[in-house]
Amino acid sequence: MMLIRIQYTSRFKKYHFSPNYRYKCGYMYHSHTQKTAHLTNLSHLQYRSILKTFTARRAIQPGKQLHAHLAVTGLAHDTILATKLVDLYCSCNFLTLAHQLFDKIPKQNVFLWNVLIRGYAWNGPYEVALELFYRMVDHGVVPDKFTFPFVLKACSSLSAESVGLDVHEHVLRTGWEKDVFIGAALVDMYAKCGNTSRARNVFDKIPDRDVVLWNSMLAGYGQNGFPEECLVLCGEMALNGVRPTVSTLVTAISSAADMSALPRGRELHGYSWRLGFNIQDKVKTALVDMYAKSGLLKVARTVFNSLMEKPVVSWNAMITGYAMHGHAMEALDLFEKMTRDTRPDHITFVGVLSACNHGGLLNKGREFFDLMIHEYKICPTVQHYSSMIDLVGHYGRLDEAYGMINKMPVTPDSGVWGALLNSCKIHGNVELAELALEKLIELDPEEPGKYVIMSNIYAQAGNYKGVEKIRKWMTHKDIKKDDAYSWIEVNNKIHSFLTNDTSHPMCDEINAELERVEKLMLEAGYVPNTTPVFHDVDDDEKRTSLCRHSERLAIAFGLISTPPKTKLLIKKNLNVCEDCHVAIKFMSKITEREIVFRDVNRFHTFKDGVCSCGDYW
Structure with a gap:
């Protein structure tokens, strides 16, 4: 009689086999310290039942012993039982x-192939899953x-779109x-590969869509930088009567956050509450991020405080929110509270170092950088180094910043060299700026922003030959400056403006308001900084060019389109220029408005002639 001896340990207790089930499986108890499984004379069906239970409970050790028993009895290569064993090993990640x-095993059984392919698709190596498919x-x-x-x-995990296309062909043929x-898997695969148009084609061809398919397409838009499309599709989903899940709402709220679309974010907040998601911490965390990115830090903190449980992602959202608004001390105080109960991760320190950077806290930044490495054993990423180099460089310690780059254990990216180039612009170091520019050209020769910054550095230094060199280089390479545009949302409608824009229906009223405000600014002591404007333009044209920057057009529209003392929220796709930063301070005081301005890097809150950044940006 074949016996398999199973040690009686606390690990085995968790399987909680009922007495009746133990009796059916032939379990015989010999003492309090061990059990012996009597497995002879069991039917094929009973073996299958036992393996099914082991798989459901991830009971790998009893499963291995049963496998040994089946090998001795000659049943290990029985197709059905062997398939069950493969399923057990895959479920427990014993893929070898x-x-x-x-x-x-004979391989005519499609379930057998599916089991092993699934194991590799879930746990990797993903290439093996594709090899098995072919x-x-x-x-x-x-x-x-x-x-x-x-x-x-597996294709999604590898971003292997070419293989995914071939698999799609197999789908069509079968x-x-x-x-x-x-359909949901195809949408997810194309979206993970960055091809949202193919994902949408697949989505549109499936007549009966469940919530998983809708969520896949929403996530595809959200993850690939199409927040507007994500929100539109979310509206279509509601009109189709599909009840959202937590995943739906998190994706949609995150898209509203990316756009700083506060009215839509508020609508989603109310919608989620009406559907009973008010106790879902994942939804609340998304709302924290949305309100922070929309300029409502107090509301974000209120939602954060209402969280029943605060996982690390929730702390990160609030810390990052404070950091992007320049509220460094609030971010650091929150970090201190977090560490009493929750272990920070690398994203936490991205937020903390960003807070130090935006707040100009050099010594604090160094302390937290060392704390991350030595106390929490987190290896710095390029994001951490970018913040540190920007922080050190802002203080004018350019040699130290450059030395830090040379000692980085990871390869510097464009963010790192861009931080150094920006610091060179602040402190007028032409030589080091040229070196940073060379590195940036190696990484991405077509990106225009670095050429514009270098041109400004030359202009500030009075090196107009250098300015001309940059202009000729950009013309020769057919590299054009990114169009600077700003936008403001008024009465649930987004109004966008380009620099020198004349296309808005209220163009005449906007220009008149700009002239009125500029006159008051000049009387209050505003002096335009025309240094970065091309030197071959006369002074009047330079001032006119500055006055018609996109952010000023958006602010002027907000002034004439909203009641007095209404707070304005302006967004821009590029950094605010030095002159506009000064000008908006004057505008906030003259018009008695709070103007919240979000550029590509951070928030600036202008009130009573002062900016929240303390002119450190």
């Missing part, structure tokens, strides 16, 4: 054992509706193109 057993096809086994989602998941689960 699963693959070894798989290689010894072996399966070559073996003459036709993939079914379960095969394709696993294979497409007639599964309208299956909702395969």
Whole structure:
């Protein structure tokens, strides 16, 4: 009689086999310290039942012992039982054992292939899942509706769009193109590869869409920088009567955050509460991020305080919110509270170092950088180094910043060299700026921003030959400056403005308001800084060019379109220029308005002639 002895440990207790089930499986208790499983004379069906239970409970050690028993009795290569064993090993992430057993079994069973492909698609190496798929096809086994989602998941993990296209062809040939689960997997694969147009084509061809498919397409838009499309699709989802999930709301609220679309964010807040998601901490965390990015830090903190549990991602959202607004001390105080109960991660320190950077806290920044490495054993990423180099460089310690770059254990990216170039602009170091520019050109020769900064550095130094050199270089390479545009939302409608824009229906009223405000600014002591404007333009043209920057047009529109003393929220796709930063301080005082300005890097809150950044940016 074959016996398998199983040690009685606390680990085994968790399986909680009922007495009746133990009796059916032949369990016999011999003492309080060990159990012996009597497994002879069991039927094929009973073996399958035992393996199913082991798989459900991830009971790998009893499973291995049962495998040994089946090997002795000659049943280990029985196709059905062996497939169950492969499933057990894959579920417990013992893929080597699963693959070894798989290689010894007849392979006409599509379920067997699916089990092993799923194991590699979930746990990697993902390339093996794709290799198995093609072996399966070559073996003459036709993939079914379960095969394709696993294979497409592997393609997503590898961002292997070319392979995904080929798998899509197999889907079409086998007639599964309208299956909702395969459709969701295809949408996810194309979205993870950055191809939202193909993802949308797949989505549109599936008539019966479940919430998983909708969520896949929403996530595709959200993750690829199409927040407006994400919000539009979310509206279509509601009109189709599909009840959202937590994932739906988190994706949509995050898209509203990316756009700083406060009215839509508020609508989603109310919508989620009406549907009963007011106790979902994931939704609340997304709302914290949305309100912070929309300029309402107090509301963000209120939502944050209402969280029943605060995982690290929630702390990160609030710390980062304070950091981007320049409220460094609030961010650091929150970090101190966080560390009493929660261990920070690398994202936490991105927020903390960003807070030190935006607040000009050099010594604090150094302390937290050392704390991250030595206390929390977190290896710095390029994001951490970018913040430190920007912080050190802002203080004029350019040699120290450059030395830090040379000692980085990771390869510097454009963010790192860009931070150094910006610091060179602040402190007028032409030589080091030229070196930073060379590195940036190596990384991305087509990106225009670095040439504009270098041109400004030359202009500040009075080196107009250098300015001309940059202009000729950009013309020769057909590199054009990014159009600077700003936008403001009034009465739930977004109004966008380009520099020198004359296309707005209220153009005449906007220009008149700008002239009125500029006259008052000049009387109050405003002096335009025309240094960065091209030297071959006369002074009047320089002043006119500055006055018609996109952010000033957006502010003027806000002034004539909203009641007095209404707070204005302006967003811009580039950094605010030095002259506009000074000008908006004057505008906030003259008009008695609070003007919240979000550029590509951070928030500036202008009130009573003062900016929240303390002129450190």
